[in-house]
Amino acid sequence: MTPHSDSRTSGSAEAGSGAGQAGAGTGTGTGAGKTGTPHAVRWALAGLSLSVLLSSLGTGIAHVGLPALAQAFSASFQAVQWIVLAYLLAITTLVVGAGRLGDLVGRRRLLLAGISLFTAASVLCAAAPALWLLVGARAAQGVGAAVMMALTMAFVGETVPEERTGSAMGLLATMSAVGTALGPSLGGALLAGFGWRALFLVNVPLGIVAFLLAHRHLPAGRHRPAGADRARFDHVGTLLLALTLAAYALAMTLGRGRFGALNAALLLAAAVGVALFVRAEARVASPLVQRALLRDPAIGAGLASSALVSTVMMATLVVGPFYLSRALGLDGGAAGLVLSAGPLVAAVTGVPAGRLADRFGARRTTLLGLLVMAAGSLTLAVAPASTGVLGYVTPLAVVTAGYAVFQTANNTAVMADAGPDRRGVVSGMLNLSRNLGLVTGASVMGAVFARGSGTADIASAHAGAVAAGMRFTFLVAAVLVLAALTAAATRRP
Structure with a gap:
């Protein structure tokens, strides 16, 4: 990830120019492109930022309401967990297809x-009279969130001047973190003041503003000349990828840790x-994911690094609550604050x-972000035992x-290597x-923690076992970050 190449500058400038002309010509949008x-x-960045905020807020805001929802619908905790799982599965399975569809039909429209x-x-979530309807509405909400996640980064190349791309990516990363926090x-x-329905109604005014x-x-999309070839959407590849990702996500999340x-x-x-997806993609004229994208050193390494680093970040969420309560003796409020x-x-x-x-x-x-993460992971392994x-x-x-430094810079570099007609699918692949x-x-690092603790029941493990885990x-985690660092260091400028 280096300063941008001439070819990228040219391609991006053409995309921005085309988008601006389209917006002016159609009267839709202002054409707030690079020109x-x-x-x-x-204002364009404000709209994109609010879209990111909504999608990340939708992930975190429902967790706190699960006990109240279990009581409201007289359902088990395992049943109401599908309120969260349906949303995450919809995003995970559809985010790449949504990005590709945006490349084809127009990102602004989608x-x-x-x-x-x-x-x-x-609105449907808030009005749901039964749990199964709420779960279905959450899945539909996840479809909308997948579209927003897939296309917001793709729009940066069309709306922001070249020299401010990193700052724009940092703003989107900040809004994602704000939504999570x-x-x-x-x-x-909202739950205390208005009840569980307010958890979903709060999205409505924000969605209208966005x-x-x-x-x-x-900016509106560029118009194609009449009679120009239009790539077909890869329905078979999209379906196979969605089913594959759903199977993987369920394999990693079902079983309550076992x-x-x-x-x-x-x-x-x-x-x-x-295997079926790879075979299908080799046979279609317009594949959902071109193998050339994954073979590109910058894009392939960026995607691999992102997956490794996100795995490490999940460890802080998996291990943190147990360590703070069992090893350091903090109550729930203090642990949540930490x-x-x-x-x-x-x-x-x-x-x-x-x-930066x-x-x-x-x-x-x-590289700086990954070095900082490696140092922090190593310190986390040794410091709390002696300093609390x-x-x-x-x-x-x-x-x-x-992580924030890495994610912003990595997203900037990967999107820099994506052509104007592939930004949607590459943005989807990043997500x-x-x-x-x-x-x-959530699964692997939890298993690593249990192995390091030497016990199958972490909830009742003694302080020494939790500290060892x-x-x-x-x-x-430090080893995984160093693997990501190696991938990033060997990436071609």
């Missing part, structure tokens, strides 16, 4: 449809799905990280800051790699 005024660019679907589904606290306040900003300020026969069968189904340090650090680091990428080049900034809460919070802040890392981390987990 637009700074005022128009700011983004407006995604925001509309997310907002309407939020705000979800539990806002959800708790729609109006996107409709008014985002890997049984069902998990193994789902994992086998995912492996078969990968855990909120991570998202807060990410929120304040995103924009400065983007400025703009100034020093995305590749060097990526401060020894946990400080390296956690270091890891999170390094997919992150989601797969989080899903994998903590050390082992973050030593493994």
